[in-house]
Amino acid sequence: MLSVKNPIMTGFFPDPSICRVGNKFYTVHSTFAYFPGVPVFESEDLVHWNLISNVLDRDSQVPLSGCQHSQGIFAPTIRYHKGTWYMITTNVSDQGNFIVTAKDPRGPWSEPYYLGESTGGIDPSLFFDDDGTCYYIGQRPRSAGYRYNGDCEIWIQTLDLDTMKLKPDATIVLTGFQRKAIWPEGPHLYKKDGYYYILHAESGTSIHHSVMIARSKNVFGPYEYCPCNPILTHRHLGAQYPVTCVGHADLVDDGNGNWYMVVLACRPNQGYTLLGRETFLAKVTWEDGWPVVNAGVGHLEEVVTLPYEGQPSDDVPQCKTYTFDTPSLPLELLTLRNHRDHELELHAEEHIVRLFHRCDSLKDCGEPAYLALRQQHWNCEFETSFTPHFCKESDCAGIAMVQSNENHLRAECYPQDSGVKLVVSLCKDGKDSCLAQMDLSAALPIKLKLRVEGLVASVLYQSNSEWKPVISDIDLRSLSTEHAGGFVGCTLGLYASGNGEDAGGYSDFERMTYRELPTN
Missing domain, CATH: 2.115.10.20 (Glycosyl hydrolase domain; family 43)
Structure with a gap:
């Protein structure tokens, strides 16, 4: 079983x-x-x-x-x-x-x-x-x-x-x-x-x-x-x-x-849903010509027992690193809308994915350079290592957590005379708020991490092989379905933009990791 x-x-x-x-x-x-x-x-x-x-x-x-x-x-x-x-x-x-x-x-x-x-x-x-x-x-x-x-x-x-x-x-x-x-x-x-x-x-x-x-x-x-x-x-x-x-x-x-039902449902955290609508399984029996779902229980079960032989499901926390060394992007990676080839290029021989600093940003209903994964756990980390090639002051690159164009979190690096400036912004109902900013050294590649723990997030950067906090306790409730509406869950991804200008800049991302964190 x-x-x-x-x-x-x-x-x-x-x-x-x-x-x-x-x-x-x-x-x-x-x-x-x-x-x-x-x-x-x-x-x-x-x-x-x-x-x-x-x-x-x-x-x-x-x-x-x-x-x-x-x-x-x-x-x-x-x-x-x-x-x-x-x-x-x-x-x-x-x-x-x-x-x-x-x-x-x-x-x-x-x-x-x-x-x-x-x-x-x-x-x-x-x-x-x-x-x-x-x-x-x-x-x-x-x-x-x-x-x-x-x-x-x-x-x-x-x-x-x-x-x-x-x-x-x-x-x-x-x-x-x-x-x-x-x-x-x-x-x-x-x-x-x-x-x-x-x-x-x-x-x-x-x-x-x-x-x-x-x-x-x-x-x-x-x-x-x-x-x-x-x-x-x-x-x-x-x-x-x-x-x-x-x-x-x-x-x-x-x-x-044996009959089964697949059905969508949500797992809110303190009344807020970031993960979106997920797929659940239920057993079905038939009585008097009608289906009965989870007979004797009447609701979705946390664990479903099935009459099959094989390996049990793996309880090891999920962790996957992408090094962009394959001929095509993994199937689970997502972009927004169309023209993916205008937004990014995969250079497998160099082990990078290149995101272009195009005009569109995450605040637009356009085609921003955003390469993402679904957020699949309430507690998780998303990190990357990248080298920017800036052409204009409006160019930026970094990571983001997105519910919609009007509600998302961005950690972006911008060019300045000495090194780069890291800016953490929360877009709520279409309006940006700068939560933190700091100067980073000119050392490349830049390494950023977004840590999500329930309804709060932290942004970190790496310096001398040590992860250091930029800001903690970011309130993520504005990225929930209950606040933002709609039918989607959050995604976590690599991001680059020219913020209204297209001067030919780009950023090369060489590594991306999604990691499930243990639940306390």
């Missing part, structure tokens, strides 16, 4: 979708304004997950120009049918709902098949029936008239796989379980024992988030809701419960009669 700790994917991995092909499971997740988009994870046991590709790894697949951090790519679904992989999602900042396909989940994935204005809404999913018919299911504002915020409907329409176009006509199947339900969304369609099931989220993505299910003998309904809805929620456990905002789920079976 194996066991796995929840969440199974820590940090900003929201809106999980899962499918099984053979003896392997695959998940995908929302990425919003980050590039590349939609990571694909693979596992044989639901415990050990490997990132095998990013579906949207070309600018042509995912136009993100000018989008806010919580716009871009919403709620993908992954499915497999007769040798072809399908990923369907919404780019809310461009042409809406689209499908890409592949013969291998590792890629390459196709260019988008846009479904056009006829689909509308968000959170599309696909279902392949026994006869091969493909059905599109999605969410959209109530077509008979939008009466209140969150007044939405779930609808189904047949998809022609040859043309990748919807066939007439759409059928509205659900409007939510509760009276005056808000945000019925994230629908998925399944078939089991002669019933069609629709699983969907409801009540918004905050603490009232929940999972509902309905069934019908006919794919187009009428559907009846489960009398035990919501089949999963934490809203009754209160805002102080360690895991909140549970919803947006997908179901999968292992081929041996």
